[in-house]
Amino acid sequence: MRHxxxxxxxxxxxxxxxxxxxxGRMERKLFTALQGANAQRLNDSLSQQGFRRSQNVLYRPSCADCSACLSARIDVSRFKPGKSQRRTIRRNAHLERRAxxxxxxxxxxxxxxxYLDSRHASGGMADMDVFEFAAMIEETPIRSRVVEYTDLESGDLTAVSLTDVLSDGLSMVYSFYDPAKTDASLGTYMILDHIEIAQEAQLPYVYLGYWVPGSAKMGYKSRFSGLEIYLGGTWQRLDDPANFKIENHPLANDPIAEQVANIQLPDTAS
Incomplete structure (x- = not known):
């Protein structure tokens, strides 16, 4: 159906x-193409409204009877690393970042x-070949970077993040790392390092994708202070994730046409 x-x-x-x-639940996404001279402004605007980029597409969950997937970002000014996060930074001091x-x-x-074979062998990307991988990295109409983390001791590539540069922050589109280094907390480390990059660039936010209460895969995002979620058309502080409850009744979700009508688009004439 088109809107x-x-x-x-x-x-x-x-x-x-x-x-x-x-x-036991079904997912559905609202999406649009990301193309043309206005692509960067469109990506900025829709990212600020809970959308995510996948190559030349912007999408946002729009499930009929569930609202559990919530776009999440870190307010860099309010972030304070916890003890375990400070240990993670020290543990990975031997990694060199290159964008x-x-x-x-x-x-x-x-x-x-x-990474896929170890962590997501049955996921939707499990069969991705080298050409599809190249498309994921390279097919971007906006300002993107590949942030690599190399082990200074061995010279091995250890972790990678495909990152978009937005007008108000960094968006971590997709990250992967050496699955054998389970004690290094590399996923957490890349987020912490992106917070540092954002601070250095004076960008206010780091966009993390979707936080899903009740999902073990996505629960780690709630461990970062300064977290905000996009809910009810606005960004809201998530001060106590343990007490957060989401309404999953079918009538809690707006009809698709109403969702589209409420999307704020950039001024294409500017």
Whole structure:
């Protein structure tokens, strides 16, 4: 089904399919193409409204009877690392960060395959070949970077994040790392390092994707102080994730046409 705003991008809805985060539920996404001269402004605007980028597509969960997937970002000014996070920073002091243009390499793909085979062997990306991986990294119409973390002692590529640079922050599109280094907390470390990058660049937010209460896969995001979630059309502080409850009644979700009508688009004439 297609929904259109005058002189604006066209929005579509995917067919329902099994939710990858919560067992027994079905997911559906609202999405639009990311293309043309206005792509950067559109990505900035929709990212600030809970959308995420996947190559040349912007999407946001729009499930019929569930609202559990919540876009999350860290307010850098309010972030304070906890004791375990400070230990994670020290534990990975031997890693060197290098930010490059979005260009795929064989070393990245080997690390990506090891990560998927160990952590997400049955996921939707499990069969991704080297050409599809290159498309994921390189097909971006906006300002993106590949942030690599290399072990100074061994010279091995240890972790990678595909990161978009937004007008108000950094968006971690997709991250992967050496699954054999379980004690290094590399996923946490990359987020902590992106917070540092944002601070250095005077960018207020680090966008983390979706936090899903009740999902073990996504629960780690609630461990970061300064967390905000996009709920009810606004960003709200999440001070106590343990006490957060989401309404999953079917009538709690707006109809698709109403959701599209409420999307704020950038001024294409500017």
């Amino acid at each position: 259109t705003l005058p002189l604006a991008p066209q929005f579509y809805v995917t067919a329902p399919q099994p939710c990858p985060y919560l067992e 490059t243009s979005p260009w795929a390499t064989e070393d990245q793909y080997e690390l990506f395959r090891a």
